[in-house]
Amino acid sequence: MKFSVVITTYNRLNLLKRAINSALEQAIECEIIVVDDCSTDGTEEYVKSFGDRLTYYRTTSNQGHAATMNIGVQNAQGDWIKPIDDDDYLAPNCLEEMTKVITLHPESVILSCQAAQVDINEVEISRTRKTGPGTAFYISQEDVHYGMLLELVPFGTTIQVAFRRDAFLECGGWDTNLTSCDDIDSWVRITDLGDAIFINKCLVFRTVWSGGYDQKIPIQKRCDTNILMKEKIYARVNKKHKNFIPDISNIRRYMNLHWGMIAVKQKQFLTALNILLPAAFYPQAWLIFLEAIFSRKKLKKKQIYGSRF
Structure with missing residues (x-):
């Protein structure tokens, strides 16, 4: 097996140098x-300047995050892909x-791991919180969308995740067409094809800063796109979980x-009001919100984890 x-x-040349070094130091x-x-x-x-230590592709025009990732994976020789955005980096x-x-x-x-969020x-x-049994464990394909829907397992940003190349292409x-959540949208579809793994070790670093791509997208649009992701996941939840x-x-x-509170923290109060109003008077929505904050209590109600390693 090759990565x-x-x-x-x-x-982002200054940040790219760090990402490249972290790959070279594996x-x-x-x-x-x-x-x-x-x-x-x-x-x-x-x-x-690295010669044949790196393979370089350049687009003829600015095509966006998703298009560049597709080019890289299509031309890769490895069985598994570890994607990196240029402002993030790997542990050795x-x-x-x-x-x-x-x-x-x-x-x-597909697999995910703990990530450390760092500043510039x-x-x-x-x-990222630890979850599940042991240092690493798997989740069967029939359980993974349930876990993703209720956020029992963190399958989040690009830097956390690795995936099998053939599943990505399939x-x-x-x-x-997506300007955000293009990575998560892919995770949702890749997990149609096999089991998932989570590693309870911090193996990657995600930079949280004002120049991040997601920070340039309006909060309302990010909220709408994340709702779309939830809808895609919901439609895939195995029938054995439908009652849960x-x-x-x-x-x-x-x-x-969730996104209304983010808008409040960023002092975008008018945006916060517009996002919160459709949900503020629904107790069940608040219950889900509180469960997401307080240690994912549904973990105690329904076990989705496979064997630990």
Whole structure:
């Protein structure tokens, strides 16, 4: 089994250098691909200076995040893909630890791990919570969408996740029509094809800063797109779980509460009011919201985890 690291970038050379170094410093050999979305900041010259240690692709015009990832995966030689946005980076043992657990459960098509959220100076702000049994465990395909819907397992940002190349290609890759959640949309479809793994180790670092791509998208649009993701997941939940999930209307309202509170924290009060109003008077939506905050209490009600490794 071989990993390909696919790094997508656009005009962030200083941050890209860190992402590339983190791939070069991996404890196991891997292919490293950089896909440049037509940068104008010297990215091409820098990447090409590594010679055949890196494979470089450049778009002829700015095509967006999803398109650049698709180019990288289509041209990769590895069985598994570790995607990286240029402002994020890997721990030196990331691919080694991922390889170990994939070997133990080859039926998996996707995995996620703990991530440390860091500021622009690499100071840790927070960390993805631990969940489930042991250092690593799997979730069967028939259970994974239930877990994703109720946020029992963190399958989130690009840097947390690795996936099997053939599954990515079979499900159509990243949707270039999406300006956010293009990664999560792909996770939802990849998990139609096999089991998932979660690793309770911090193997990656996600930079939270004002220049992040998601920070440029209006909160209302981010809310609407995340609701769309929930709807896609909801439609895929295995029938054995149907009696254990809230109505989709309350899932939508829960997302309104979640993103409304984010708008409040960012002092976008008019946006917050517009997002919160459709959900504020529905107790079931508040119950889902509170359960999401207080340690995912539904974990005690229904077990979805497979064997730990």
